[in-house]
Amino acid sequence: MPAFIQMGSEKHFSSLHTTLCATGGGAYKFEQDFRTVGDLQLCKLDELDCLVKGVLYIDSVGFNGDSECYYFENPTDSEKCQKLPFNLENPYPLLLVNIGSGVSILAVYSKDNYKRVTGTSLGGGTFFGLCCLLTGCSTFEEALEMASLGDSTKVDKLVRDIYGGDYERFGLPGWAVASSFGNMMSKEKRESVSKEDLARATLITITNNIGSIARMCALNENINRVVFVGNFLRINTISMRLLAYALDYWSKGQLKALFLEHE
């Protein structure tokens, strides 16, 4: 960012324009630098306003004639699961889940009518931050790559690890995670897991949690379409498929997870 501001200064952006439209948290953080170094006034636009408008705009323009929006059909069946376009002609109401370093959840009722329902600090930054601490990786891509090679069931304690199978009293399937990182309470198991396993478990933990909070918000707001956007999902098929799966499974097919090509 400082390089960008420096370039702006060198190329005399300010002779052409005096204001630059900006959004995102950094717009606030770097405002001073833009003004002093780049001689530019920032027109700060509200991040969430921009996000909502952006989502609706992208969808109206479309993606090479195809729909911008898509979903996963049969998310609970890994064989039959496939990505299909979704027609977002009548978008409202929708729940917009923006996963950046943290997570913001918005209920959008019309182009100008939306509210922030809640948010969580367990987001992309948490995944990447924990991965750095646990595996020593240095980029988000590296963290995702490791996660794609790992096995989270070595790290997590599953329902079947506790009950030997499904917990029928509560209708919980044996494969469900009972305790994220639960196996790591044991010294032997801590010594036997790989960095890839840890990266995978971190990704699954964060993703499942976002799915769970999004699902509860959708139920509370009485909305059945949930659009997931944000940097965290960039090149992150594991999380997208998991979100689609989790939303479908735990809502018994009542909720649909949607994604955008150009988020």
Add this chain to the structure above:
Amino acid sequence: MAERGGRGTSSGCDSSLDKSITLPPDEIFRNLENAKCFAIDIGGSLTKLAYYSTVQHKVARVRSFDHSGKDIEHESPYEITVQEEITARLHFIKFENTYIETCLDFIKDHLVNTETKVLKATGGGAYKFKDLIEKKLGLKVDKEDVMTCLIKGCNFVLKNIPHEVFAYQKDSDTEFRFQTNHPNIFPYLLVNIGSGVSIVKVETGDKFEWIGGSSIGGGTFWGLGALLTKTKKFDELLQLASKGQHTNVDMLVKDVYGGAYQTLGLSGNLIASSFGKSATADKEFSKDDMAKSLLHMISNDIGQLACLYAKLHNLHKIYFGGFFIRGHPVTMRTITYSINFFSKGEVQALFLRHEGYLGAIGAFLKGAEQDNPNEYSWGENYAGSSGLMSTSPDLCPMQRARSGTFDMFEMDRLERPLVNLPLLKDPSTYIPDTVDLTDDAMARKYWLTCFEEALDGVVKRAMASQPDSTDAAERAEKFRQKYWNKLQTLRQQPFAYGTLTVRSLLDTREHCLNEFNFPDPYSKVKQKENGIALKCFPSVIESLDSLGWEERQFALVKGLLAGNVFDWGAKAVSEVLESEPQFGFEEAKEKLQERPWLEDSYSEWIQRLKEGPPHKCALIFADNSGIDIILGVFPFVRELLSRGTEVILACNSGPALNDVTYSESLIVTERIAAMDPIIQSALMEERLLLVQTGSSSPCLDLSRLDKGLALLVRERKTDLVIIEGMGRAIHTNYYAALQCESLKLAVIKNSWLADRLGGKIFSVIFKYEVPRK
């Protein structure tokens, strides 16, 4: 989701069994010889054992002498015999899993009752230890569902244990804010934070539903914490967390926006991304900071989900349990913060004093169904229970030694079911106690010292009450030690048994006396004083009857008040009574404050008597034996009866200090009836009824009264309640609001308390109240 792991005080699931521990058995597995109905809840590191036993203890019974005319020769109005009584008690013991084999051996050696064939077991460890238990005890292990047991236990304590529930308040003198028992405990949300999180909606005693959960729970804190900090134990992780600064690891809103995010009203200090800074900076992070960040992340996440579930199901009470919470102020604080933040104050995070025992209680109830434990009322035995946080040595300075990791909880089965007084204005907001000593540090210091100073006298009195017993001195000394220790614990942890009050201090003393077989230290004093007062009765009545109406009313009230001076529980009085044997009714009247009294609505009372119709039925809670009941209360009762008011006279079921007991009141009334035709005919015609309160306390909890009393009160359409004495009308019920007229009267026999209320010793409280229409 299931209960795994536990308090990290042991080395966790993988610990080998420790056989080298010698147990102080008398103090831990009590009454094993009569034990039956065993149940066990084995968690990841703690075992909770439950059993039912019968306790044999001595009670003083009173019996009328033969009335064939010879009784005039007796100095005393009745005789006292000491008898054995058998009551039922529930025992719960919590200990580390490392002791399990030693404990099983001990139980095997001491178990006399061989009727027991089955042991109910629950908890994650029930599977692991099944074979060991079956082999050691020769009992069949019957496994019960974890969550069913948890909820059964939860319902049981919510219903039976006063001050079970508390809210946790940070930065307050009283971190534990106890709640009075609500008559209707349902519906509620139970969030159990074990290794994972289970969220259960409980609608009735039998109906509950798993409505959700989360995999981010205590196991995540422990497992991820161990990876990040190389710290193995759960407790140590919590300690790290309590020292850390999460802002070094977390990315805050202000780190992103440079300040608060105004448009959304998000404060700059809010966490935008947990562990967000550990992703951008290439540096080492301190263990403390990471543990703190992790604790915040997990607590906030659980709180958020709990609020979302509470909102969806429209519930406002959330009880938290599981090893993540269990007695840890750190996690109770973060969870409370999270619930307040996400619900904007609409939902309250609540915790339970006996949370660690819920599974064991539930498993026990499952096994004891044929004894119908749910049909009875139960009371916590303060003498036999360890109290809150007794096993958190790092958190409290006053702690027991290594063997102190044994924690105990005992409940007595009450002889009679207890219910609310139907005349309470609002049972859900009724608080019996006038002063909360957990809140009021000055009052707490005073009363604890007061009870310490009175201890010598109580010990002496206890010994003197059993002159023929060879071991009375030894037992009295044990009593002294036990009660002294309780008082010291309460100095350090005033919240140990719920809200600390004068009532709880008095009740604890009674429980400790009973524990060492001093069921009624004042039995002889009461007998003597009843005898003396009965002799005076005719002359007191004669002098009253000679007065005009107005004078008589005042004399009656003065008599009631003078009678109330005779209180062996008050130090100022007991010293006078010890040193001046001639001190009598007239002398007591002299002591009374002149009108206007400290609290004085006497004129309103007289006006009511003059102008209003007679009351339909009066309920009187009597206080002391002797002059109080005989020369104070009975003449007053007689006047009410003459006005056409029926009277229900309620006395304690069991002894407490020199308070008159129900059985004593029966004899005394019989003797008075023989002298007085008004009382005689009222008894015959059932216009005067004697009932028991169901209590053995010098104070009075109107939300826990004998069911028979409540029925009678309703049946007779009671419209006047008279509460007499310092314990019942000042320490408790001073602010109690009733649906009908009430009269609260007492003489303040303690100069500190008098001073606090703005008066002097022997000040008079005469509080006549009419409910607002």
